[in-house]
Amino acid sequence: MAKVTVKREARLLLTVNAIRALEARFLPHIPLMQRAGAALANHLRRWAEQGHRIVLLCGPGNNGGDGLVAATRLHELGFSVTVVALEPSERISPEARTAWQDWRASGGETHNAPPPLVADRPPVIVDALFGIGLTRPITGPYREWIHWALSQTAIRVAVDVPSGLDADTGMRVGDAVFEAHETVTFLADKPGLHTHDGPDVAGVVTVYPLGLNDEIAAQCSQQQYALFANEESWDETASSAPASAGILLDRALFSPWLTPRKRNVHKGCFGHAVIIGGASGMHGALHLAARSALYLGSGKVSAITLAKEAPRFDPTLPEVMWPTALPQTVSAIAIGPGLGQTSDAVRWLEEALAVSVPLVIDADGLNLLAQHATLQRAVTERRAPTVLTPHPGEAAQLLQTPPREVQKNRIAAAVAIARRYRCVVILKGCGSVIATPHGHWAINPTGHGGMASGGMGDTLTGILVALLAQGWPCVAAAAFAAYLHGRAAEDAAQMEVGPVGLTASETAAAARRLFNRWIADGAPRAQPVRPLSDTPSFP
Incomplete structure (x- = not known):
C-alpha cells in the first residue's frame, strides 16, 4: 500500500x-x-x-x-x-x-x-x-x-x-x-x-x-472561540448536554501562546509549580511529574512527598525543591501522582483546594474526590481554575457509573464530569476528550499505543501544571498539554524510541524538545477545514 x-x-x-x-x-x-x-x-x-x-x-x-x-x-x-x-x-x-x-x-x-x-x-x-x-x-x-x-x-x-x-x-x-x-x-x-x-x-x-x-x-472558528472563551465564568444555566460540534486539536490553535521568551526575564516570570504526591512505594510518580514540569519551563518546581522515609533530595533532579509544606508563593498546584488514599492524602487535597491558584487533580486525587462529598463541594466552590485528568476508570468513579458506560460515549462523560465538578476535564484514552462546564469539547488526535505504560499520566500532569504556572489559560493549557504529550510520543517513535517500550521519562524529554522547536519555528496560522487532496469539479 x-x-x-x-x-x-x-x-x-x-x-x-x-x-x-x-x-x-x-x-x-x-x-x-x-x-x-x-x-x-x-x-x-x-x-x-x-x-x-x-x-x-x-x-x-x-x-x-x-x-x-x-x-x-x-x-x-x-x-x-x-x-x-x-x-x-x-x-x-x-x-x-x-x-x-x-x-x-x-x-x-x-x-x-x-x-x-x-x-x-x-x-x-x-x-x-x-x-x-x-x-x-x-x-x-x-x-x-x-x-x-x-x-x-x-x-x-x-x-x-x-x-x-x-x-x-x-x-x-x-x-x-x-x-x-x-x-x-x-x-x-x-x-x-x-x-x-x-x-x-x-x-x-x-x-x-x-x-x-x-x-x-x-x-x-465559532467552535474554537467557544472552547477557549469565557472560562472564568462557568454559566450555571448552560445546557448539561454536550455541544453538537467540537474541534479536532491541532498545533496551530495554540499559536497565541507559543511565543519566544524575552531575554530580560528571571525565574519568577515563569511561575512556581508545586506537585503533591509520592506516598510510600509510589515515589516515582512524583519524580516523573516534577521532571516534566521542569522540562516544560516552570521557573521553579517544588515536590511535596507523603513518604516520610523518602529523601528530600533527588540527585537526578537537583533543580527540584522538596519542601514539607506549601510554599508561600505558588503559581499552580498538581496533586495526585502516587498520592495514595490515606487520611494524610485527604488533608493535603483539602489544603490544595483552599489555595486560590490553578489546580490539577489526577490519579488518587480523583479517587479521593469521588469518595468524599466535602471535597466535591470544595471543588465546585473554587474560584480558581481546576483541571481533572481521569482515565475511564477514574471517570466512572467520578460519575458513579461502570467504566463501560463512560466508554460508550466519551464526549458525554467528559462533559458530564466538567458540569458536575465545574472543572475543565481531560478524559484520557485513545482520542482524549477535553471538555468544559459549558458543554464545549475537543478531541486530541495525537499519541500511539506505546503510551500505554506506567507513568505517562504523571508526565501529562507535570506538563499541564508547568503551563498553568506560566500563565496559560486553563482550557488552552489542558488542550495543549494533551496534544503535546501525544505528539512528543510520536516524535520519539519517529526517532526509533518506541513506540513499544517508550517510557514516561523519554516522553518528557521529547516534549521539551518539541515544545522548544515549535516556539522557535513559530506556530502556523490556523487554516479552515479543506480536503487533503484535490477537490473535484462539482455539478
Missing part, C-alpha cells in the same frame, strides 16, 4: 444530528450526493490509475448512493469497477434512486455477492454500506460482505464512516465492523473517527466539504 502523507489541521467535528441539520439546510438546493460521489471517485482514481481493481460494497441507503455515483464516474472513465449490492427497495431516497439509474445506464454490472478477486495488484474494497446512520449491529449479507472484505489482501476505504462504527462515539456496533486503511468523509469530520475505537477502524481520514468550505470554516 502506498504511503499516505497526512496533514493535521484544526477540524470541525460534527455529530450526526449536526450533519443532518446541515444537510437539511442545503438540500435540495445543492446536489450533495453527486458531489460526494464525485469526491469519492476522484479519491479512488489514484488507485485505479495504478491498475488496482475497485470493488464497491453499496448499501441500501444514501451511503450506497454515494458509492454508485463514484462507480458510475470511474466506469465512464474506463476503469475496472465492480459493484456489489442488493436490489434497491421502493423506500430509497430520490437521490439514491437516481444514482442507481445512472449506474445501470452506464452499463455497469452489479453482483449480489462479492466476486472472486484475482489480480496482480491488491484490489481496493470500498465500504459504502451504511455510513453515519447506523446504530444497530449489521446482520445478513452485509455482515458477510464485511467479514469477506476483512479476509482479503486489499486496500480498504470507508465512505463517510466505516460501517459498524458509531459516528458520534467511536464504539464498535456489533461484530461486523469495516476496518479501513482510509476513510473519506463528507461535509465535516466526525468525532467517532477520532476517539475510542475510531482511530483503529478509520485509518487516515480525509475530509471533503463538498463546496461548503466557507460554512464549515465559519463553524470551525
